[in-house]
Amino acid sequence: MKEKPDEVDEADIAVPLFRSWPQAYLAVVLVFVLEVGFFYFVSRFFL
Amino acid sequence: MSGIDYAVLFSTLLAIALYGWWKTRADHDLNHYLRGDASIRWGTIGLSVMATQASAITFLSTPGQAYESGMSFVQNYFGLPFALIVVCAVFIPIYHRLKVVTAYEYLGQRFDQKTRLLGAFLFLLQRGLAAGITLYAPAIILSALLGWNLRLTILLAGLFVVLYTTLGGTTAVSHTQKWQMAVILVGMGIAFGMVLHRLPPDVSFFDALSIGGKMGKLNAVDFSVDPQRRYTFWSGILGGFFLALSYFGTDQSQVQRYLAGGSLTGSRLGLLFNAIFKLPMQFFVLLTGVMVFVFFQFEKPPLFFNQPVLERAAQTAQAGKLAALQTRYDEVFAAKKSAVRALTNTLDSDSTTAIDAATSAVLRPQKEMDNIRSEVKKTLKAADPKMETNDADYVFISFVLHYLPHGLIGLLVAVIFCAAMSSSASELNALGSTTVVDFYRPLLHPGASEAHYLFASKLLTAAWGGVAISFALFANLVENLIQAINILGSIFYGSILGIFLVAFALRFVRGTAVFVAALISQTLVLVLFYTTSIGYLWYNVIGCAVVFLLSVLLQRTVFEQSS
Numbered sequence: 001m002k003e004k005p006d007e008v009d010e011a012d013i014a015v016p017l018f019r020s021w022p023q024a025y026l027a028v029v030l031v032f033v034l035e036v037g038f039f040y041f042v043s044r045f046f047l
Numbered sequence: 048m049s050g051i052d053y054a055v056l057f058s059t060l061l062a063i064a065l066y067g068w069w070k071t072r073a074d075h076d077l078n079h080y081l082r083g084d085a086s087i088r089w090g091t092i093g094l095s096v097m098a099t100q101a102s103a104i105t106f107l108s109t110p111g112q113a114y115e116s117g118m119s120f121v122q123n124y125f126g127l128p129f130a131l132i133v134v135c136a137v138f139i140p141i142y143h144r145l146k147v148v149t150a151y152e153y154l155g156q157r158f159d160q161k162t163r164l165l166g167a168f169l170f171l172l173q174r175g176l177a178a179g180i181t182l183y184a185p186a187i188i189l190s191a192l193l194g195w196n197l198r199l200t201i202l203l204a205g206l207f208v209v210l211y212t213t214l215g216g217t218t219a220v221s222h223t224q225k226w227q228m229a230v231i232l233v234g235m236g237i238a239f240g241m242v243l244h245r246l247p248p249d250v251s252f253f254d255a256l257s258i259g260g261k262m263g264k265l266n267a268v269d270f271s272v273d274p275q276r277r278y279t280f281w282s283g284i285l286g287g288f289f290l291a292l293s294y295f296g297t298d299q300s301q302v303q304r305y306l307a308g309g310s311l312t313g314s315r316l317g318l319l320f321n322a323i324f325k326l327p328m329q330f331f332v333l334l335t336g337v338m339v340f341v342f343f344q345f346e347k348p349p350l351f352f353n354q355p356v357l358e359r360a361a362q363t364a365q366a367g368k369l370a371a372l373q374t375r376y377d378e379v380f381a382a383k384k385s386a387v388r389a390l391t392n393t394l395d396s397d398s399t400t401a402i403d404a405a406t407s408a409v410l411r412p413q414k415e416m417d418n419i420r421s422e423v424k425k426t427l428k429a430a431d432p433k434m435e436t437n438d439a440d441y442v443f444i445s446f447v448l449h450y451l452p453h454g455l456i457g458l459l460v461a462v463i464f465c466a467a468m469s470s471s472a473s474e475l476n477a478l479g480s481t482t483v484v485d486f487y488r489p490l491l492h493p494g495a496s497e498a499h500y501l502f503a504s505k506l507l508t509a510a511w512g513g514v515a516i517s518f519a520l521f522a523n524l525v526e527n528l529i530q531a532i533n534i535l536g537s538i539f540y541g542s543i544l545g546i547f548l549v550a551f552a553l554r555f556v557r558g559t560a561v562f563v564a565a566l567i568s569q570t571l572v573l574v575l576f577y578t579t580s581i582g583y584l585w586y587n588v589i590g591c592a593v594v595f596l597l598s599v600l601l602q603r604t605v606f607e608q609s610s
Contacts, residue, residue, distance in 0.1 A: 016316065024315075025132045028322045032128045035326050036280075039121065039267040046260025 048193060048448075048456055055457030059230060060464055064211045067223035071215030077497040080216035080504055081148045081480050083307030087218065091225045092317025095304045095473075097325065098224035098231070100294075103185035103467035104440070104532070106235065106332065111352075111439035113336025114343075118267040119278040121329050126287030128322040131295060135315045137551055138296045143311045148484045149477075150302040150547075157550045158558030160489070165565055166546055167485035170299055171478060173539040175511065178474040179518025180532050182208075185467045186519065188440055189460065191355050192448060201519045204467050209512030212472045213505050217480075220472045221307050227465035234462035235332065237455060238447065242338040245450055247345050250391055257394050258344060258387065259337040261406045262413060267330065286584045293544035293587060294536070299477035339446050344387040344409075346450075347380050351423050352441035360430040368426050376419045383412035475515065479508030537583045538576055541590015542569045548591065549598050556598045560606045564597035 018024035048056075070086075071079075087095075112120050147153050151170065155163030186200040211219050243252055250258075259265050269279045276282075295301050295318065305314040350373050351357040361369055390405040424436040447459045483504045488495075492503070542565045549561050572590045575581065 016312065021136070021315065024319060025136065028128050028132060028319055031323050032125075032326070035330075036125065036268060039118075039326075039330060042256070043118070043260070043265050043267040046256045046265050 052457030067211035067219035083217040087308035089316035093320030098469035099473040102470035110336030111442035122283035125283035130291035178515035183519035205516040293540035352438035545594025560602040568593035
C-alpha cells in the first residue's frame with residue numbers, strides 16, 4: 001500500500017541549500033550551462 | 048615499484064578495508080546490511096555514487112583517450128545532469144515511498160512477480176559478467192607493466208573487496224567508497240600537479256594549454272551535427288541522457304547507493320552532487336591526459352606504450368622493421384621537439400601569422416609520428432595477430448611509473464586499486480542483495496527469520512565475489528575492455544529502462560504486456576548485436592523504444608481484457 005504524502009519524514013520536505021527542489025534542479029541546469037560554456041571557452045580560446 | 052610504494056599501496060588499501068569493517072563491526076541488522084544506516088548522509092552518498100561509476104578503467108583509459116584524440120569524450124556525459132534530475136524527481140520518490148530495497152521490487156508492486164524477476168534477472172546477468180571485467184581490466188594493465196602475476200593481482204583486489212563487502216554490506220560499501228574517492232581525487236590532483244611540475248621550467252600552464260589547443264587536444268565541445276563524429280554535444284545530450292537514465296534509475300548497483308541512509312533528501316542531494324561535479328571531474332581527468340600529451344612534446348614518448356608487447360614483438364621476425372621504425376621515430380621526435388620549442392617561444396608574440404606558421408611546423412612531424420605509430424601497430428599484428436595493439440590504456444600509468452617519484456607511484460597505483468574496488472564493491476553488494484530480495488526470499492525460502500536472510504545475504508555476496516574473481520581469473524578478455532563493459536550494459540539497459548518507463552508513464556499497461564514486450568525487445572537487441580554493426584549506444588534507445596511501443600500495442604490488442 002502506498003504511503004500518504006504526509007507520512008514522509010519532515011526532514012525530507014526541507015531542501016538544504018535551495019528553497020525548493022524545482023529550484024535545486026534549475027540550479028543544476030544553470031551550473032551545466034556554465035560548465036559547458038567554460039569547456040567551450042577553453043576549446044575555442046586555445047585553438 | 049620500490050618498498051615505499053608497496054608500503055603506501057598496501058597501507059592505503061588495508062586502512063580503507065579495516066575502516067569499512069570497523070564502521071560496521073557491531074551491525075547485525077538485515078535492514079542496515081541491505082539499505083545502510085542513518086550515518087550515511089548526502090555527502091557520503093554523493094561520493095559513493097561517483098566512486099561506483101568511476102572504475103579503474105576510468106582513470107587508466109580516460110587520460111589515454113585525451114592523449115590520443117583530445118577531450119571530446121567529455122561530451123558523452125552531457126546528458127547525465129538531466130538524467131539525474133529525472134531520477135531525483137520521478138524515480139527516487141517512488142522508491143522511497145514504497146520502501147524498496149531493490150529497484151526490481153518496485154516492478155513487482157507495479158506489475159507482477161514475473162516482470163520483477165525478469166528485471167532482476169537481466170540485471171544479474173549483465174552486472175554479474177561486468178563484475179569480472181571490473182576486476183580484470185586494471186589487473187591486466189598493472190600486471191603487464193609491473194611484471195606482477197596477473198592472477199595474484201586479481202586475487203589481491205578481489206579478496207579485499209569480497210571481505211569488507213560481505214562483512215559490512217551497504218554501510219561498509221558506502222563508507223569505504225567515501226575514502227576511496229578521497230584517495231582517487233587526491234591522487235589524481237597530485238598527478239596533475241606532477242605533470243605540470245615535470246614540464247620544462249619556461250613552459251607555464253597557460254603555455255601548456257596553448258600547445259595542447261594548437262595540437263587539437265582541447266576539443267571539448269563540438270556542436271557539429273555530422274552523425275559520423277563519435278562524440279558531439281548533441282549525441283552527448285541525447286545518447287548520454289538515455290544511458291545515464293537507465294544506469295542511475297534502474298541499475299541496482301547505483302540505486303542501492305542513493306537509497307542508502309533512507310532519507311529522500313540525502314538521496315536527492317547525493318545525486319545532485321554528481322549532476323554538478325561529474326562533468327568537471329571528467330574534464331579534469333581528460334585535461335590530465337592532455338597535459339601528459341604536452342609533457343611528451345618535450346620528453347620522448349615510447350614508440351608503443353605497452354612495452355612488454357613491444358619487447359615480445361622484438362623477439363620475432365619483425366625485429367628489424369621495428370628497429371627501423373624506432374630510428375625514424377627518434378629522428379622525427381627530435382625535429383618536432385625543436386618545432387614545439389619554437390612554437391612555445393612564439394606564443395608570447397602578438398603575431399597570429401607567426402603562431403600559425405609555428406603550429407603548422409609542429410603538426411607536420413606530429414602527423415608523421417602518428418603514422419609511424421600506426422605502422423608499429425600493423426607490425427605488431429604481423430608479429431602476432433593476437434597482440435593487443437591499443438596502447439591508450441597504458442599511457443597514463445606509463446607516465447606514472449616512469450616520471451613520478453617513489454611513494455607517489457604507490458599512491459597512484461592505490462588510486463587504480465581504489466577505483467576498481469569501489470566499483471566492484473557496489474556490484475557485489477547489489478548482486479547479493481538482488482539475489483536475496485528478489486529471488487531467495489520470495490521464491491526459495493519465504494518466511495524465514497531476519498538472521499537467516501542476513502546470513503544468506505552475506506553468503507550470496509561472497510558467492511558473487513567468487514563468481515567475479517573466477518571470471519576475471521579464467522576469462523581471456525585482452526582487447527577493448529571498456530568497450531566490452533559498455534556494450535554489455537547497452538545490450539540490457541534498453542529493455543530494463545523500457546520496463547521502468549512504462550511503469551512510471553503508462554498506468555494502463557499491465558505486467559504481462561510489458562513482460563512479453565521486454566522479452567521481444569531483448570531478443571531483438573541480441574539479434575541486432577550478432578547480425579549488424581550498428582553503434583552499441585543505439586541498443587539503449589532501440590531496446591527502450593521497442594518495450595515502450597510494443598507494451599502499448601500488446602496491452603491494447605492481445606491483452607486488452609486484462610486492462
